[in-house]
Amino acid sequence: MPCERAQQLEAYLDGELDAAGAAEVERHLETCGECRNAKAELERLRTALREKATYHRAGPQLRARIGASLDKEMPRKAIIRRFPRARAAFAGAAGGAMATALAASLAFFFLVPASGDPLITDITNAHLRSLASEHLIDVVSTDRHTVKPWLAAHADLSPPVADFSRQGFKLIGGRVDFLEGVRAAVTVYRHGAHIVNVFAWANYSEELPDFATRNGYHIVFWRSGNLTFCAISDTSIDDILALSRLLKGLSQTDARE
Amino acid sequence: MDDKRRRFEAQALPHLDAATNLARWLTRSDADADDVVQDAMMRAWRAYDGFRGGDIRPWLLTIVRNCWRTSLGDRKRRGHVAMPDENTHLPGDELTDSGPSPESSAMRSDEGRKLDAVIATLPDEFREVLILREMEDLSYREIATVTEVPIGTVMSRLARARAMLREKWLGEVEASHAL
Numbered sequence: 001m002p003c004e005r006a007q008q009l010e011a012y013l014d015g016e017l018d019a020a021g022a023a024e025v026e027r028h029l030e031t032c033g034e035c036r037n038a039k040a041e042l043e044r045l046r047t048a049l050r051e052k053a054t055y056h057r058a059g060p061q062l063r064a065r066i067g068a069s070l071d072k073e074m075p076r077k078a079i080i081r082r083f084p085r086a087r088a089a090f091a092g093a094a095g096g097a098m099a100t101a102l103a104a105s106l107a108f109f110f111l112v113p114a115s116g117d118p119l120i121t122d123i124t125n126a127h128l129r130s131l132a133s134e135h136l137i138d139v140v141s142t143d144r145h146t147v148k149p150w151l152a153a154h155a156d157l158s159p160p161v162a163d164f165s166r167q168g169f170k171l172i173g174g175r176v177d178f179l180e181g182v183r184a185a186v187t188v189y190r191h192g193a194h195i196v197n198v199f200a201w202a203n204y205s206e207e208l209p210d211f212a213t214r215n216g217y218h219i220v221f222w223r224s225g226n227l228t229f230c231a232i233s234d235t236s237i238d239d240i241l242a243l244s245r246l247l248k249g250l251s252q253t254d255a256r257e
Numbered sequence: 258m259d260d261k262r263r264r265f266e267a268q269a270l271p272h273l274d275a276a277t278n279l280a281r282w283l284t285r286s287d288a289d290a291d292d293v294v295q296d297a298m299m300r301a302w303r304a305y306d307g308f309r310g311g312d313i314r315p316w317l318l319t320i321v322r323n324c325w326r327t328s329l330g331d332r333k334r335r336g337h338v339a340m341p342d343e344n345t346h347l348p349g350d351e352l353t354d355s356g357p358s359p360e361s362s363a364m365r366s367d368e369g370r371k372l373d374a375v376i377a378t379l380p381d382e383f384r385e386v387l388i389l390r391e392m393e394d395l396s397y398r399e400i401a402t403v404t405e406v407p408i409g410t411v412m413s414r415l416a417r418a419r420a421m422l423r424e425k426w427l428g429e430v431e432a433s434h435a436l
Contacts, residue, residue, distance in 0.1 A: 056281035
């Protein structure tokens with residue numbers, strides 16, 4: 001027969017008893033072997049539930065879905081404010097899907113119409129220029145120990161860099177680029193047939209969306225320390241989010257070192 | 258981004274994993290869980306102006322549970338019953354989550370899988386208090402709020418849930434050790 005204090009024992013283990021109640025249970029445990037056994041079993045069960053049972057986390061797809069739904073709830077206004085600077089004159093001749101098709105064959109064209117946010121336009125243009133092979137990589141290396149110091153020397157920035165081949169993102173090099181006239185360090189990854197450019201630049205205080213899509217390219221923004229990051233690619237948004245998470249993890253590790 | 262959105266993201270989104278975990282254990286299906294969480298987050302967003310401060314987690318989990326109840330009603334009306342998924346993990350989960358690494362999940366013990374299966378067989382009202390207490394670390398009072406029952410009922414359901422789990426799982430583990 002179960003001891004009549006069995007439920008009190010559970011409340012004790014759940015931290016729901018006050019000091020007097022807890023002391024009472026502890027005294028009882030000294031004399032009741034049955035409750036001692038029950039306590040051992042309950043603790044074993046708790047450890048198993050916390051360490052062995054699956055804790056289900058939100059996947060990137062769900063996070064992206066929620067982000068997109070929240071975007072829809074926002075009042076229709078420019079999510080990003082304009083960044084004051086002299087803007088280059090864009091010969092925005094081609095747009096939409098044509099831009100994507102042209103990107104492979106044309107070098108150094110400003111392919112994206114200069115509508116919408118100038119930063120996103122700049123990022124998309126820089127990405128397209130890099131794909132047009134004129135200027136994808138300044139330092140070709142799959143070794144973070146080469147790319148990181150090169151970026152530190154040439155872009156004066158030291159973003160986290162690592163080869164994530166195991167996770168499907170192969171580091172292929174780095175370069176310096178300019179966004180809104182500001183110098184950015186770019187690390188370049190290959191994901192299957194897709195190129196992912198990861199821009200990092202410093203001291204950017206403007207508001208940024210978490211995601212954007214321009215001309216079929218997905219863009220993910222995040223910040224870490226005083227650096228702002230932006231990953232862009234025509235691979236799926238989930239893949240880009242996956243890379244952004246890996247890099248965020250790396251920023252944390254870097255900060256601890 | 259406007260101020261409400263920023264506050265909501267800072268306050269609510271850190272609990273997205275908790276919302277997902279609860280939804281997944283309630284629905285026992287990855288796809289249904291995602292729908293419930295999405296629905297819950299949008300309801301939370303719309304109700305956010307009415308949130309009176311304090312710990313947001315029980316508030317969010319209450320919404321998650323309500324969305325699940327609603328989805329159950331919808332499903333019943335359509336004459337459709339969700340069966341528990343074979344796999345408790347989506348293949349892509351390990352890559353990006355702070356959850357178990359691929360290695361550790363590959364080595365995930367038989368014991369863990371059995372435990373998942375046993376939890377999934379507990380009736381809804383026992384499963385939910387168990388998840389809220391042991392995985393989400395909610396107090397009796399918070400569980401009472403989320404599940405809309407008196408604290409005494411929370412305690413008796415929790416005790417019953419543990420007894421069922423102990424019987425089914427510890428029994429199974431001991432049986433396999435004895436072999």
